[in-house]
Amino acid sequence: MYPADLRYDREHEWVRLDGDVATVGITDYAQDQLGEVVYVDLPSVGDEVVAGDSFGEIESVKSVSELFSPVSGEIIEVNDALADSPELVNSSPYEDGWMIKVRVADPDAALDGLMTADEYEAFVSEEA
Amino acid sequence: MDGLKRTPLYDEHVALGARMVPFAGWEMPVQYAGIIEEHLAVRQRVGVFDVCHMSEFRFFGFDAKDALQRIVTNDLGKIDELGRAVYTVMCDEDGGIIDDLIVYHTGDLEYLVIANAANHDADWDWITSHLPASVEAVDESDRTGLIAVQGPQALRVIGELVGEGFEPPSRFSIAEARLGGIPVLLARTGYTGEDGVEIVCHASNAVAIWRLLLSFPEVQPCGLGARDTLRLEMGYALYGSDMDRGVDPISAGLGWAVSLGKGDFIGCEAIARIKEVGPKQRLVGLVVDEGVPRHGYPVLQGETEVGKVASGTFSPTLRQGIATAYVPAALASPGTELGVAIRKKVSKAVVVRPPFVKGTSLDKAAS
Numbered sequence: 001m002y003p004a005d006l007r008y009d010r011e012h013e014w015v016r017l018d019g020d021v022a023t024v025g026i027t028d029y030a031q032d033q034l035g036e037v038v039y040v041d042l043p044s045v046g047d048e049v050v051a052g053d054s055f056g057e058i059e060s061v062k063s064v065s066e067l068f069s070p071v072s073g074e075i076i077e078v079n080d081a082l083a084d085s086p087e088l089v090n091s092s093p094y095e096d097g098w099m100i101k102v103r104v105a106d107p108d109a110a111l112d113g114l115m116t117a118d119e120y121e122a123f124v125s126e127e128a
Numbered sequence: 129m130d131g132l133k134r135t136p137l138y139d140e141h142v143a144l145g146a147r148m149v150p151f152a153g154w155e156m157p158v159q160y161a162g163i164i165e166e167h168l169a170v171r172q173r174v175g176v177f178d179v180c181h182m183s184e185f186r187f188f189g190f191d192a193k194d195a196l197q198r199i200v201t202n203d204l205g206k207i208d209e210l211g212r213a214v215y216t217v218m219c220d221e222d223g224g225i226i227d228d229l230i231v232y233h234t235g236d237l238e239y240l241v242i243a244n245a246a247n248h249d250a251d252w253d254w255i256t257s258h259l260p261a262s263v264e265a266v267d268e269s270d271r272t273g274l275i276a277v278q279g280p281q282a283l284r285v286i287g288e289l290v291g292e293g294f295e296p297p298s299r300f301s302i303a304e305a306r307l308g309g310i311p312v313l314l315a316r317t318g319y320t321g322e323d324g325v326e327i328v329c330h331a332s333n334a335v336a337i338w339r340l341l342l343s344f345p346e347v348q349p350c351g352l353g354a355r356d357t358l359r360l361e362m363g364y365a366l367y368g369s370d371m372d373r374g375v376d377p378i379s380a381g382l383g384w385a386v387s388l389g390k391g392d393f394i395g396c397e398a399i400a401r402i403k404e405v406g407p408k409q410r411l412v413g414l415v416v417d418e419g420v421p422r423h424g425y426p427v428l429q430g431e432t433e434v435g436k437v438a439s440g441t442f443s444p445t446l447r448q449g450i451a452t453a454y455v456p457a458a459l460a461s462p463g464t465e466l467g468v469a470i471r472k473k474v475s476k477a478v479v480v481r482p483p484f485v486k487g488t489s490l491d492k493a494a495s
Contacts, residue, residue, distance in 0.1 A: 035353075036164045038442040039419055039449075041473075057471065059420045061163040061442050062353055064471075 001121055002027065003094055007111045008120035009070040014094065015114065020107045022071045025098040026058070026089060029124050035060040037089040040082040042099060047075045049102060056099070058089070067099065071110050077101040135180035136273055136334040144349055152246035154181040157351040167357050167444040169348035170320055171488065174279035176341045177350050179326070180334060181245040184272040185255065188238050188264040195263045196239055199255055199394060200231060201377060203387035207233040213300045213317060216385050218254070219395030223376035223402060227251050228367055228385075230317055232302045240302075240313075240328070242274070244367050258394065273334030275327045277341060278358075280489035282324030285344050286314065296325070299493065308340045319355065321362035323489040357441050360450060363413055363482020369423055369439040370411060370452055379407035379454070410460040411438060413482040416449035419470040421477070427453045428467040428474060434459060437468060445485045449475070452482070 006014040012030035016023045031037065039059040049055045049069040056067040078100050082088060089097040104110040115123060132155040141148060146157035157178065159166060169175050187196060197204050202216035213232040217225050227250070229243040243251045248269060256265050277286060287294040289307040297303040302315040313328040329337055341347050356366070365371055371380045376399055378386070388400050414421065414437075421440030426433045440451035451468065459466065464479040 035159065036162050038164075038447075041419065059442070061357060061420075061444070062158070064420065064422070 002029075002117040004117045006094065006117065007070070007114035008117070008123075009068065009114055010123065011068040011070075013068060013070050015070045015111065017104070017107060017110060020104055021076065022073065022102045022104050022110060023098050024055075024070060024100050024102065025093055026067070027120070028093050031090045031093045031097070034058065034065065035062065037086045040086050040089065040099065042078045042082065043075055045075055045078060049073065049075060049100070069100075069102070070114055071102050071104050073102040073104040073110075075100050076103050133181070135178055136331045137178045137180060137275075137338055140335060140338055141178065141349075146349070146351060149352070151352055152181065152244070154245060156181060157349075159351040159353045160349045163351070163353035163357060164444040166348055166350040166354035170279045170322055170350060170354065170358055171445060172280070173346045173348065174277065174281040174285055174324070174344075175320075175348045175350035175354065176338070177276040177278070177355055178338070179274045179276050180272070180331065182269075182274055183241075183243040183245060183248045183251060184268045184274070184328070185241045185243070185252065186234075186238065186266045186268050187241070187259075188266075189262055190237055191260055191262040192237055192239055195259050196231065196241075197390065197393060199258050200229070201386040201393060201395065201399070202231075203390040204231060204233075204239075205390065207231065209233070210236070211297065211301045211303055213302055213315060215300075217371075217377050217382055218251075219377065219399065220373065221395055221398065223378075223395045223398035224373040225367070225371045225375055225377060225380065226254050226373065228365065228371070228382070230315075232315060234302060234313065242326075246368060271331050273327075273329040273331045273337070275329070275334065275337060275341070276318055276320075276324065277327065277347075278318045278320040278322045278324035280322060281346060282322065285341065285347060286325055288344075289340055302328075307337055310336060312337065318490075319364055320358040321364070321483065321485065321488045321490050322358075323493045356439075357444055360439050360441050360452070361443050361445055361483065361485040362488075363452065363484060365411070365452075366439055375454075376402050376407070378402045379409050379411065381411045407457055409435070409454045410457050411452055411454055412460045413480045413484060414451040414453055414466065414468065414477040415446075415480050415484065416440075416451060416468050416470075417476040418449070419468075419473065419475050420449045421451035421468045421470060421475075425451075426469040427455060427477070428469060429459060430467075433469075434466070440468075443484060450484045451477070455479075
């Protein structure tokens with residue numbers, strides 16, 4: 001149900017590691033809970049993020065939530081398409097709705113402590 | 129959700145996959161398909177809303193009109209003709225708003241009042257404590273079903289259910305009708321800015337009517353989420369956000385619902401004084417550049433806080449943040465440039481005169 005090539009955190013973000021570049025977004029479960037996303041506030045390229053810290057905010061019609069980074073490093077790209085089309089987070093949470101790309105310092109350790117797809121699925125079913 | 133009341137349509141909502149939330153002591157649907165989708169369905173086609181949670185009070189007797197005249201701010205002389213309805217507020221002696229409501233002249237010597245669910249007990253206590261013994265009052269809230277049908281196609285759907293010879297009641301009127309044979313009152317009122325009706329029925333018939341309405345493929349069930357975005361696009365005030373006991377109707381922009389010339393009513397002296405000297409604060413509309421303003425967010429002029437957001441949301445029609453806010457009267461003119469503190473950032477905001485969205489089917493019906 002959740003893509004097997006991604007890792008997940010307890011705040012419902014996913015991360016895809018390619019070399020030393022980690023792409024981050026929110027899961028299908030998270031976007032469904034939020035409802036239609038109308039605004040995504042993302043950091044700037046060059047900012048540093050720390051695993052577990054807030055890197056931005058996401059708003060639906062009814063609510064606002066913080067976005068937490070599952071990894072630490074320097075932001076090298078943000079998804080500018082979300083400024084005009086925040087609904088991409090709903091329609092394509094793992095592809096077009098990605099949020100930030102982070103260059104991680106230590107790729108070998110970057111995913112430590114994050115959940116696999118199976119673990120995340122079990123985590124979500126406990127929370128629901 | 130313990131201790132919450134359920135409307136007669138609760139099982140229908142669950143079967144439709146609605147997300148249920150607590151609201152004013154009730155377990156209510158906040159959305160089915162999604163707030164924006166439901167919102168746009170009402171602006172473009174037709175949507176139905178379960179508003180059975182609202183309060184319905186009925187008043188009977190020769191003295192009913194005069195007694196209610198003393199309680200509400202608007203002039204019930206405007207609805208002397210049978211079947212007419214009027215929007216009003218009722219205030220305490222200081223002009224503080226107890227609730228906003230619609231009064232319908234439903235029969236000879238008979239008035240129906242529809243009011244907010246959140247204020248049910250306070251309204252009933254206030255009204256009945258100010259009624260003479262000669263007026264009979266009945267709290268019909270639990271026995272009454274209320275379903276809003278709103279949108280440019282609403283009257284066509286109702287017309288098909290009524291059948292041959294359907295004549296919609298005129299705007300702000302109420303009339304008896306049968307929907308698929310079920311006796312109802314059709315009120316040409318609403319809270320969305322679209323044309324349509326609110327169906328008053330016996331609670332036991334609410335499910336049958338709901339299903340009749342949803343048998344039309346163009347009819348979208350809509351939750352409280354879309355109800356809120358629709359009403360805010362029109363600048364319609366919401367009790368608890370835009371007004372409360374601490375606000376008078378002049379400051380709240382509801383002076384049009386106050387008739388100071390009709391004779392004595394509760395709060396009239398206080399309201400007349402406020403009108404004469406001018407309110408210190410006024411409720412204004414704000415269109416926000418970036419982000420979504422929400423209730424309680426600070427409103428700024430430069431770096432100085434000058435007010436707080438009363439109601440705020442993302443407008444699905446404008447695809448932009450909109451809000452109402454109380455600001456000093458000197459800053460209430462359209463075009464005034466302010467800011468809204470949206471957590472860490474300040475977004476530019478400009479004062480506008482609501483409605484935020486113009487040219488709805490209600491505008492067309494009125495012209």
